[in-house]
Structure formats: C-alpha cells, structure tokens
Amino acid sequence: MDLAHSLSAAGRSRSLSERFRALRSASVSLVSPLSDADATIQSMPDASPAKWHLAHTTWFFETFLLRDHLNGYGLFDERWPYLFNSYYEAEGERHARAARGMLSRPSLDEVLDYRAHVDAAMEGLLERDELADLIALGIAHEEQHQELLLTDIKHALWRNPLGPAYGVLPEGGVDRGLGDQGWIEHPGGIARIGHKGPAFAFDNEGPSHRVLLEPFALSRRLVTNREWDAFIADGGYRTAGLWLSDGWAWVQENAIAAPLYWREGEAFTLGGWRDRDPDAPVTHISHYEADAFATWAGLRLPTEFEWEVAARDSDPSAGVQWDGGAVNPSGTDQLFGDCWQWTRSAYLPYPRFRPAEGAVGEYNGKFMSGQCVLKGASCATPRGHSRATYRNFFQPYQRWQFTGLRLARDL
Amino acid sequence: MDLAHSLSAAGRSRSLSERFRALRSASVSLVSPLSDADATIQSMPDASPAKWHLAHTTWFFETFLLRDHLNGYGLFDERWPYLFNSYYEAEGERHARAARGMLSRPSLDEVLDYRAHVDAAMEGLLERDELADLIALGIAHEEQHQELLLTDIKHALWRNPLGPAYGVLPEGGVDRGLGDQGWIEHPGGIARIGHKGPAFAFDNEGPSHRVLLEPFALSRRLVTNREWDAFIADGGYRTAGLWLSDGWAWVQENAIAAPLYWREGEAFTLGGWRDRDPDAPVTHISHYEADAFATWAGLRLPTEFEWEVAARDSDPSAGVQWDGGAVNPSGTDQLFGDCWQWTRSAYLPYPRFRPAEGAVGEYNGKFMSGQCVLKGASCATPRGHSRATYRNFFQPYQRWQFTGLRLARDL
Amino acid sequence: MDLAHSLSAAGRSRSLSERFRALRSASVSLVSPLSDADATIQSMPDASPAKWHLAHTTWFFETFLLRDHLNGYGLFDERWPYLFNSYYEAEGERHARAARGMLSRPSLDEVLDYRAHVDAAMEGLLERDELADLIALGIAHEEQHQELLLTDIKHALWRNPLGPAYGVLPEGGVDRGLGDQGWIEHPGGIARIGHKGPAFAFDNEGPSHRVLLEPFALSRRLVTNREWDAFIADGGYRTAGLWLSDGWAWVQENAIAAPLYWREGEAFTLGGWRDRDPDAPVTHISHYEADAFATWAGLRLPTEFEWEVAARDSDPSAGVQWDGGAVNPSGTDQLFGDCWQWTRSAYLPYPRFRPAEGAVGEYNGKFMSGQCVLKGASCATPRGHSRATYRNFFQPYQRWQFTGLRLARDL
Amino acid sequence: MDLAHSLSAAGRSRSLSERFRALRSASVSLVSPLSDADATIQSMPDASPAKWHLAHTTWFFETFLLRDHLNGYGLFDERWPYLFNSYYEAEGERHARAARGMLSRPSLDEVLDYRAHVDAAMEGLLERDELADLIALGIAHEEQHQELLLTDIKHALWRNPLGPAYGVLPEGGVDRGLGDQGWIEHPGGIARIGHKGPAFAFDNEGPSHRVLLEPFALSRRLVTNREWDAFIADGGYRTAGLWLSDGWAWVQENAIAAPLYWREGEAFTLGGWRDRDPDAPVTHISHYEADAFATWAGLRLPTEFEWEVAARDSDPSAGVQWDGGAVNPSGTDQLFGDCWQWTRSAYLPYPRFRPAEGAVGEYNGKFMSGQCVLKGASCATPRGHSRATYRNFFQPYQRWQFTGLRLARDL
Secondary structure (H helix, E strand, O other), rough: OOHHHHHHHHHHHHOHHHHHHHHHHHHHHHOOOOOOOOOOOOOOOOOOOOHHHHHHHHHHHHHHHHHHHHOEEEEOOOOHHHHHOOOHHOOOOOOOOOHHOOOOOOHHHHHHHHHHHHHHHHOOOOOOHHHHHHHHHHHHHHHHHHHHHHHHHHHHHHOOOOOOOOOEEEOOOOOOOOOOOOOEEEEHHHHEEEOOOOOOOOHHHOOOOOEEEEEEEEEEOOOOOHHHHHHHOHHHHOOHHHHOHHHHHHHHHHHHOOOOEEEOOEEEEEOOEOOOOOOOOOOOHHHHHHHHHHHHOOOOOOOHHHHHHHHHHHHHHOOOOOOOOOOOOOOOOOOOOOOEEEEEEEEEOOOOOOOHHHHHHHHHHOOOOOOOEEEEEEEOOHHHHHHOOOEEEEEEOOOOOOEEEOEEOOO | EEHHHHHHHHHHOHHHHHHHHHHHHHHHHHOOOOOOOOOOOOOOOOOHHHHHHHHHHHHHHHHHHHHHHEEEOOOOOHHHOOOOOOOOOOHHHOOOOHHHHHOOOOOOOHHHHHHHHHHHHHOOOOOHHHHHHHHHHHHHHHHHHHHHHHHHHHHHHHHOOOOOOOEEEOOOOOOOOOOOOEEOOOOOEEEOOOOOOOOOOOHHHHHEEEEEOOOEEOOOOOOOOOHEEEEEEEEHHHHHHHOHHHHHHHHHHHHOOOOOOEEEEEEOOOOOEEEEOOOOEEOOHHHHHHHHHHOOOEEOOOHHHHHHHHHHHOHHHOOOOOOOOOOOOOOOOEEEOOOEEEEEEOOOOOOOOOOOOOOHHHHHHHOOOOOOOEEEEOOOOHHOOOOOOOOEEEEEOOOOOOEOOOEEEEE | OOHHHHHHHHHHHHHHHHHHHHHHHHHHOOOOOOOOOOOOOOOOOOOOOOOHHHHHHHHHHHHHHHHHHHOOOOOOOOOHHHHHHOOOOOHHHOHHEEEEEEEEOOHHHHHHHHHHHHHHHHHHOOOOOHHHHHHHHHHHHHHHHHHHHHHHHHHHHHHHHHHHOOEEOOOOOOOOOOOOOOOEEEOOEEEOOOOOOOOOOOOHHHHHHEEOOOOOEEEEEEEEOOHHHHHOOOOOOOOHHHHHHHHHHHHHHHHOOOOOOEEEEEEEEOOEEEOOOOOOOOOOOOHHHHHHHHHOOOOOOOOOHHHHHHHHHHOOOHOOOOOOOOOOOOOOOOOOOEEEEEEEOOOOOOOOOOOOOOHHHHHHHOOOOOOOEEEEEEOOOOOHHOOOOOOOOOOOOOOOOOOOOOEEEEO | EHHHHHHHHHHOOOOOHHHHHHHHHHHHHHHOOOOOOOOOOOOOOOOOOOOHHHHHHHHHHHHHHHHHHHOOOOOOOOHHHHHOOOOOOOOOOOOOOOHHHHHHOOOOHHHHHHHHHHHHHOOOOOHHHHHHHHHHHHHHHHHHHHHHHHHHEEEEEHHOOOOOOOOOOOOOOOOOOOOOOOOOOOOOEEEEEOOOOOOOOOOHHOOEEEEOOOEEEEEEEOEEEEHOOOHHHHHHHHHHHHOOHHHHHHHHHHHHOOOEEOOOOOEEOEEEEOOOOOOEEEOOOOOHHHHHHHHHHOOOOOOOHHHHHHHHOOOOOOOOOOOOOOOOOOOOOOOOOOOEEEEEEEOOOOOOOOOHHHHHHHHHHOOOOOOOEEEEEEOOOOOOOOOOOOEEEEOOOOOOEEEEEEOEEEE
C-alpha cells in the first residue's frame, strides 16, 4: 500500500472539513492490509491494537464533539466509551491499558461501522466556527494515533516468527548521499522558543518564551547505520563509561547489543526483513543508546532549544524538507520525515504553562517525569503533523518508535 | 451451537477411522462461533488461542504420523512446526508459550486449510494396524485440547467487558434434584487401581497396581452453589485456619473471595453472564478452595484411589452417567460430565511407571511436582474421554477449568 | 566449637527437666561463635536470624507454658510477642517474616537475658505432670530451630565474600569407606507406618496406619559427591528429559549447574571453604536435582513408606547409627546423622489426621501443598530428634538444608 | 548525642589537615549510639549500613590517596576493596549493592581499626599541596556519606516495630514563627549560574554559565506540616488531576496517603516517635508529592536556577542561615539546614560539562536520567557542605532523605 500517500493526504487539504474527511479516510486506509486478528493483538503494554487506535480516535470525536455539541446525538454503543477511553480520568472508568489485546469484540468491521456512524454525524458540526479548534485538536490527536498505529503494528508483526510484511515506508529515511557530517554553527544568544500564533499546535508547544543559548553547532545530517556499526564494533555496548548510569543498568538487564529490530545484516521493517542500508539513518534506538553514542563520539545530544532554532528556517510547512531529496538551504538536513531525534532535554512544561480545563486539558496537560524530548518527525508522521515547535516525548528506554539522533557540540 | 453434540460425536463412532474423522470434524465445529480475532487471542499464559489448539493437534498428526510414516509426505509449511510444537524438547526449538497470542498469522482460514491437508494425507494411514495405537493417542490428545479450547475461550471472552457469548453447555452440570448429600460407604481393603487391558488409556493411568484403603465414605453428589454461598457467608474466605498455608497466602495475595467467574448473583458461562443455579454443582474453584471448604465442613477431599474405586461400577463407557439424569445404581452420582473433582492426592507416577521412549513418551511421561489429581470429567470433556482410571492434574491455584468437589470422610 | 556435643547433649539426658535445661543450654552454646551482628542478619526470606531463633523458641515457652500456666507470670517485654511469634494466627498480629533481619534491637545480650528470665520461671513448671506433653513439644520445637539456626547461619556466612568460618560439623556425613552401593531388598506387603505409643512425636507422624508396599530395594548408602560429579560431567544439568518439568524450568531460570555451596573443587561449610570429599554424601541439593539424578541413574527416589520400613530396625533411639562408624546390622547405612533424604512422596496428612485445637495445633497441623517429604536426619539434627517416623518437608526447590538422596528401585 | 555539633565540627576548621581530622572524627562520633548489629543492617537497596558508610569513605582515601600516592603503603586488607567500592567500574568488581546488609563481618570494631590505620597513613599526605584538591574531594565525599548514614539509619530504625531512638536532630527544621508565607519577587533577566572560583565544589556545580529567567517569586519560607494536613484533608492524595501521570501511578501502586514516617499525629524521627509540629516544615516527601501539592495550591515548584539566584545573597558560607533563628536580610528564609527542597528541574549536566578522567571522574560525572534537582541543605547536612550552587538529586519517588518544598510562581 502507498503509506506515504495516506500519511500526506490530510496535510494537503485546505479547509477543516476537507482535512477532517481526508484524515478519517487515511486512518481507514492504514488498516487495509490488516486482518481482524492483526488489528486485535497487542504486542506489549506500550502498544495498542490497530483496531483500538481506530476506535479510540473515533471515541474522541464522539465524546468531545458529538456528545457535547450535537443535539440529540445517541452513542453508537453505550458500552464502548469504557473500552476506548485511553486515560481521561474526567471521563470515568476505563478498560485497563494492558488488556486492550483482549478485545476480539467488537470486530474490525464493527469498528469501521462505528467510524462511519460518527463521521456521518460529524458532518453536522464541521462548519461550526466555534468548534473549529476542538475539531483541529481531534485531527491532530488522530494524526498522532496514525503514527502509533504504524509503530505498534510493526512491533506486533516483528514478534511473529513468520515476520509478515505490512506495506512499505522509507523507514528512517533513505540514503540521500549526504556524505560527510558537516557542522552548522549557531552563535547563540537569546532565542524565542515555542508556538505562537493562530495555527494549530498542542498546548505543550507553548507558551512562547525566551531562552539563552550558548554558541553551538549541529550536525548537518543524522547518524547512520554505518556509524552505528562502528560504535558496536568498538565495544560501545560493553563500555560502562559511555552510558548514563540508568542506561548502563538497562543494557545489562536486557542484554542490549544492537538497535531494536536488528539481526545479522538485516532489520525488520513494515515490509518485512530487509538488508540494512549503511548510509540510511539509524533508527529504533533508545535515549540511552543515543546518549552513549554521542559520548563515544566525543560529542553530545542537542537540547530541544538548539534543535528548534536550527530547524526554524526549515519548517516543513514550507514544504522544503518533507518530500526528501532537496537539500535545505540553511544546511541542516533530515529534520523532518526521517526519524524522531532524541535531545538531551527532559520533558517539562514551559514557563507559565497552564493546562486547559476539563478532559481535553487532561490530554494536553499530561506530564510525566523522566521523559525526554524528541524533535523532528519520522517517516510515519503524517505530513501535517510536522513543525519546528513540535515536542514529542518518550521514556529513555523506549525504542519502538522511529527514533534516531543528530549530534551537537559546543563552540 | 450444539456443543454437547460435538463433544459426543467421536465417542459414538465405532472404527478408528470413523473416530478420527468424527474427532477432526468436531474440533472444527468448535470454532464455528469464533472470528479469526477470537481464535487468535491468548488471555493468560496458562491458556492458548483456539487457533493454536486447532493447529497444534494437527501438528501432532503431521509430525508423529505423516512425517514419520507416510512416504513422500511434505510438510504443509516448513515454518509451522516451530509455531505449533507445544513443549516437546525432542522436536526442537519452539515458539514461547506466553507469546502464542502474537500469532495473528497464520489466519484461522489458513489453519483450517492445514487441517484439511493433514486430514487428507491421514486417510492413507488410518487402516494401518501398526499405527493404530499412535492414532488413538493422537485422538486422545486432540480430545484433551477440545476441552482446553473451550475453557480457554471462556476465559478470553470473560476478560472482555462486553461479555460475549460463545454457545451453550450445561456448565458444571445442572440441578438434577439430587437433594441431600447422602453417603456411599466403602469397607476399605486392598483395591486394584489403574488401567489394564487393551482399551486406550494414557500412560499415566498405569501400571495397574494395588493399594490399601481404609474404610471411607464418599458423598453421593457434588457440592452445590448453595452450599458454597453458605461457606462464603460463614467467612470461609477470611478464616486462616481453614486453609492450607500456601492456600491462605494465595487468598490474601489475590484477594480471592469467590469462585472464578462469579459476580453478584451471576456467573460467567460460555453462554454469557447467567444467574447462578443454587442446586447446580459449584465450579471454577481451586484445590485450595476445595480443601478449605472440606475442612470447614468437618470433612475432607477423597484420595484419587477412593474416587476410582467408587466410580468403577459407574464407568461411563457403560453409558450410565454421561447422558445425565439417570441415577447410578451404585448410588454415586455426578461422576462424569459435570465437573472435574479435586482429590487430596498429589500427582505422582504410579509404582513401576516408565516413560515411553522418544517424543511421544515425553507427552505421556511429563510429570511436575506440586500438582493435584482430579478425577471424573466435566461438561466440556469429550464423551470418549471419560473413564474411572483417568487422571487429570493441575496446580492447586488453577481454576479456569470446570473444577468442583465431592466430599469424603473416614469411617 | 564442639557442635556435635551441643547437639547431642539434650538427647542423653534422662528426665524432662534435665532435658529442658540441657536443651536450653545447648541453644545458647550454638551462638557462642556469633557476634551480635552475625546473629541479626537474615540472608533470605526462608532463613531467620540466629537471634530470632533464640527468641522465638523462648516465646514458645513463655506463651504456651508460662503465660497460660504460671500464676502471676509477667511478660518479659510486652512488645516482644509481636516480634517473635512466627506464624500462629491464633496468637495475633506479628512481624513480617521477610523483615526479621531488621531487628538490630533487641540485642543478642537482651535476648539472652530473655532466655534466662524464661528459664528461671520455667523451673516452677518442669515438675508438673499435666504439662509434660507441652514441655516435650516445646523441646522438640526448639530442637527443630537448633537445626535451622545452623543451616541459616551457614547460608548467611556463605553470602559474605569473606567466607567466615563458624565451627565444625561433619557436614553431610563423612566417608566411611562404604564402597559399592549395594541393595537391601524388601519383599513388600502390608506395613504399619507412623508413630504410635507414648514416646514423643509430632502430630504429623500419626495416626499410625497401614500401607501396601510392592517389593522394592533401597541402596545401602547415600549418593556421593563423586557420583554427583559424574552426573554433572554427563550433562545432567543440561538434559531436559531427566527433569520434572517444573524442575527443568527451575534449572533454566536460576542457571543451576551444581549443588548449592559448590565452587571449583570446594564446598562452603560451617568451617569455611573446604575441599570436597568425593566419597562423602552429596548435600545441599533440591528435590528436583535428586529426582533428576535418580532418573539419570535409571532408578528412582524411595517413597517415604519404603524408607520408614527399611529404617525401622535401625532406629537411632537404639544408638546404632548416630555416632557414625558402626555398620547397621540390617545393612542400610547412613540413615540418620548424615543428611536429610528426599523421597518421592508429597507431604500430605496421614489418613484420619486431625489437627489439635488451638494455637499449638496450628503448629502441628500446618500443611502446605507442593512440599516433599524427607526422611532421616542430618549432621545438624539434634540427636534426640531422630527417629524412623519423623517427617521433614520442604519445597522441591529448597536446598539450604543438609539434603541428599538415597536411591531405590522396584523388584 | 549532639549530632549538630558533630555535623558542624569539620566546617569550622581552618586548614585542610584540621578539616580532615575533624571530619574523620565526626564520622566516628556518628556511630557512637549504634551497636555492631545496628551498623550492619540494610533496610532497603537504596540505603547502606552505617558500617559500610564508615568503610567506604575510608576506602576512598585508601584507594585514591594512599594507594596511588604514598610510597610503600600496604592495603589494610586485600579483600576489602571488593566489599567497599561502591560503583567505580574503573576500580573493578565489587560487592552487590543490595547485599551490603549481609556483611556482619568485618565487625564495626574492625572497621574502626581500618579507619585508624588509614588516618594514620594519611598524616603523611595531608601537607602535600598537589594532593589538596583530591583530599578536599575525599572530605566532601565523606560529608555526603555522613548525611546518608543518618538518613539510612533513620530508615532502618523506623522499620523496627520497637521504634528505637538514635539521637536528636532538629529534623526538617523547627518552627521559627515565620508566619505567613510572603513572596520574595525577582525581576528575571540573565543570571550567572553555577560554581566558579577556587573554593571546593563538585564537578556537577559547573561550568558556570548564564541562564535567562522570567520574572518570578519564591515563597519566603517552606511549606509546613499544617499546610500538608490541609492538602490531605482536601483529598490531595485521591485527586488524579493534581499529579504527574507517573506520580499518580506511584500513589496508587504504593497506596501512598501521607509523607513517609507519618502516623496518626506523630512522625518518626531520629529521636523516636514524636508529635508533629504543625509549623515545622514538612519533610520526607517525594518529588511527586511536592509537585502535586504545588499544583493543588495553584502554584509551582521553582527551577533550580530560580532557587540558586534567590539564595545567592544568603550563602551559608557567610554564616547567616545555618545557626537558625536569624532572619535572612534578603527575606528568603529556611534555605539551608532545614530540608532539601525539590525543584522542577531535571538533573542534567550543565553546558560544556566534561567529566574528569579516571575513577574519580566517574564519581563526579555520574549522571542518570529521570532524577530531579534538590537545592538547599537539610538538618543532616554537614555545615561545610552547604552552598547556593550545590545540586543534590534523587529519583522523583524517593523520600527517605529530609526532603520538603518551597513554592514559586510566575510574575
């Protein structure tokens, strides 16, 4: 299937209603290669079944739009909110996250019926201006789940000894012949960080505020598989001094010796087991691994602020980066569309951040200690979902997302 | 669906080849109410997916009959033995038991194709006398998995908050108006125990040997839901002195306060949530619970030998018990077809027991410490699979099988 | 220190009061090589601090004798029963077992004061005939704890990388030049099993009852370290087919490859690290290991009944075995005083067993599923504590006791 | 004992050699109330035995000073480095952290002999200028362990149901009649952060660098027990929306409902169980609790930079704060000597930070993801160990240190 097409469809649309319809259609097309059984299984507590993603994003529209704003709307099934609420305490009790893989019912077809029912009802709300922000939030929310659906099904298929293929994405980006690393220097100073203005952004991207940066340089491109092979060959996974102390404990407890999805000469992809391209960016590494690699290289990870400043001129909303191939005039390449890039920044609310009221605020204001910020966007990120202010975040040990790294150094 | 019909089909057939065909057909009919997704999920490590049961029993025939005895037979798929071997060390590496629920592929339809392929090839072996014992073993093995398929899917559907129905069985037996308990007395003495003779039996049912019994009495019928309610009402689950010490630890750690599948006034059945019949036998209890109940009643569980001696005159091969309703002339009722009955006997090999050579011996000679013997047969046991010498065995905390109890006392 | 002398002191005394005083004095002498810190630490939840054993056995006399039967007796410290009750539910709340190693207070000296206080008060009860059974029970109880004190401190000292020595015991017995195995045959038949008569025995040794034995043979002596080395060299720990299925899981999860306390050519003893004597009995093995060894040897473990019948003529109360050296006229050697001997019997109450009423009954009537019976007595067992009817019991994975094996076979 | 005197002794000394001797003597005086057994036990893996602290700090001097710099120095005991190395990979294998409580040997007296031996040998190095920095590091290292010794023994004694007393500290500070909260405002701007200059500091306090602060206000005083009672009474521990999402999971899994060491109206102190002073600062709270309290109050925790800027004028090296009672002229009170104060800052290296080479660099350059910075100093912090640039760090769930909070808000 043409995943890239699906992921970019919504991004190209103009009006909110067009975007809504394109988004909803894209999600359905993402499950077209999957059987009911494929869409049901949950391969680990961090992942969710494909079917669940389809239903949960629909529950979001049903709950916060239809239930609250469409007169006379009746729930598709009164028992389903319990199943498809993710973590909104304000919305009541819910099915345990780790048990999502027990839901062989409702079937995938029933979930698709649910989507059709909600989509039809949503037509009555799409033109109401006062709901535009909430609808835009629902779209952004579903875009997040589109990416998760892809990373989660990749993990599930990988656990099957048969190694089934799903479809083809240019995973982690491809070799663009970028050659030597090269450094893009920045003089430092006071920079404005975070989202401002009328365009959509998640609450955690603001408030816009100033930070003071020391002079720094960012690598023009991402770290490659070839470079990662050198790290392994040099004993990177066996050298305690390269690792954060919790990272070293993680390596030892889990006998980590390579990125996730690697085996001899190959990597598991959504298209099945494939030879690794040595010049493609390394992906599926944890923050621990990224940090150890940078230490091994005598360098460091960038802060989220350094990354954002460097990327500002290359915002994918200008279309420069997304389609691949074209070298960014500012020099920094592979910002969006290859893989998420670990930073050294802990995920914390920005100064003066206040969560919005109510259940939707719960979604936007959910913070957790111990997570690290990632910047950029991966091959699985819907196009409309990439921007310089975007803050992704995961625990430092997690690596089933398309995660890689870009190096930085002080000047 | 008419489960009882499916379960009894194989039992009524005469010749081995008729029995084989009836058995194989019955297994397929057991999954007719299930979707591919239903047949894929694994609700706990002790349970297996329905699809896996269908494929594993087929792998047994493919491996030990077709591969070893049919010239020119080609494996249906060379990668599948890795998936569907259960625990036979002699047959090489295998998929981890706890990860059986990850197998969304092969699909249920592909597994049914596998069955058809193997069944067709088996036709060439069914009349070969020297293979009759091995085929009979394969039939008995698949009968075991028919029961497991039912108990496993019950557990899986129970974990779904929607509580879907599968089909109807007279679970744990029904109220037959048996009334007061009544005691069937036995004078004790030297009894012969275990299987002997040409009819099929598992290796663990022999060798036949003698045991010395003291005078004892067995209850005429099983303990009922009504009696269990009295145990609960009397604080049975809160009284340490009634429990084995590991049983008491189990109660506390798991906050056990009722049989599995109970909720207020109802029990989960293969037909969904139903009102509990107070006069039906209690089921889905652990050995710990059975033992505590007996202590509470001032009585005890029978030994496996006492049970076998009492049941001998009521062997279901004579058809007396299975169809229900008819009172056993010897007086002991509800021996077979209601629920498995915990005994106080630990599961140990009989004197002079020797495991057979090879992988099949591995199946028959597999012992584990800490398990308890259960006697009888449940509502989910295929009819041809019930006999007085049968020894079922589970860990004392397990209770997802149809397990109940019959009381005993010394004379 | 002369441990053997301490352990045998109580056994040689005549009157109950003499035995009480000798026992109490022997316990104190067992801690003479220990510092307050040594006597405080708990090396695993299965073990208890030496200080705790001293106090708990004293609590038994204070509670069941002094508190209940001595007018005007005042508790030594009102807070201590909470600390030193082991598991008697009837005696109220108690300190968590796994937290016994947190009790740096009271000090060892304070515990010795407690013992002196209770011993002095006990003088007033020692001659009261109606209390003789209870006092004898208290003595037997403390004898059990004397052995546990030794096995627990051995484990604690072993966990110290300095490998400190405690004192010298002939651990697991010594090489007596017993030479070839040799088999003592028994014709089978109906045997009477269990304790009967006025002498002291624990409740679990009765009621006396009959069992039917098939003809069998028992090895004249125990399995040696040399034989165990051959088992290892032959890949015993790597051959799945030799093991009970839970035993095999235990081997793999814990990477078991030798008896506990073994390292290259040496074994840890109460006297520190020592060269292993190839002709001494192997000790510190689990039931799993004993069973696998027997299977490897083409033999089996005896039942508890076979062992008891064979030992009856060699009862240590006749003094034949205990002092070592003298060959038993009946032929069976190393019955008592070398190591506990695993049987294949599950630990279950004997027919017609009824626990006594009250808290003391809790002690005697405590059963747990999954445990295996051991017969005999070890080098650490007080002499008066050995008899043919004695039933020791542990979980099949436990091996910090002095445990070994004797082989059996069918005739 | 006069703990405050012990803790302040080293701080008042002038020369390095005087400070060394005072420090070493102070550590010994800290164990004067402890028995050998008290000094041996380990109450949880995060804590270490008192004896271990005494020996480990001595190992530091023996290894990095005497072994490397004193000609002909012989190790006190060649086996002890294995026991008392904490985590220095460069120094080889070491005893498992969680098994430190198994070391009943060496005894406390032997450890004190070890200290005397090392102290005597150190006399030969104290005047060597080129070693002054390393000696100062060793002193600072031992000061850290003095505080840990106190918090660890507090935890150990608390686990004893007898609740033994150790000595008296003004724990968490005392009520100084500070009254209403009051806010000290700061206009923001570019501030210089981190240590610079010749005085001793840990590597993680530098390099000195600039940060940009927005206008903010800090509370003049710490949050009190009375205020915490109000948080509890208002359902703070039961309101999901107040908590970080991992904090809420922690509350539920551990059934947290109050600070550590609280019970009805009382708190456990080094002096035993005491009535809580409602006006004293709350202590023994986790970062999760501190953050939830701040959210409940409609405020937030300060960043580490805000705290440092506010404290700069109140540096305890000027003696203003430490002795208590005197109100800081700048208005911010209770900065040092009451309790460590959680900030919202993740513990990350400062810009341009580089770990020093070798094993000592391992000590100074040890970072771990997920930890939070605490500022200030507690009642158990040695006086010479308090300064505005100091960065303490713990996991967000840890609370056995003397930890409290100060509120902040945006202007």
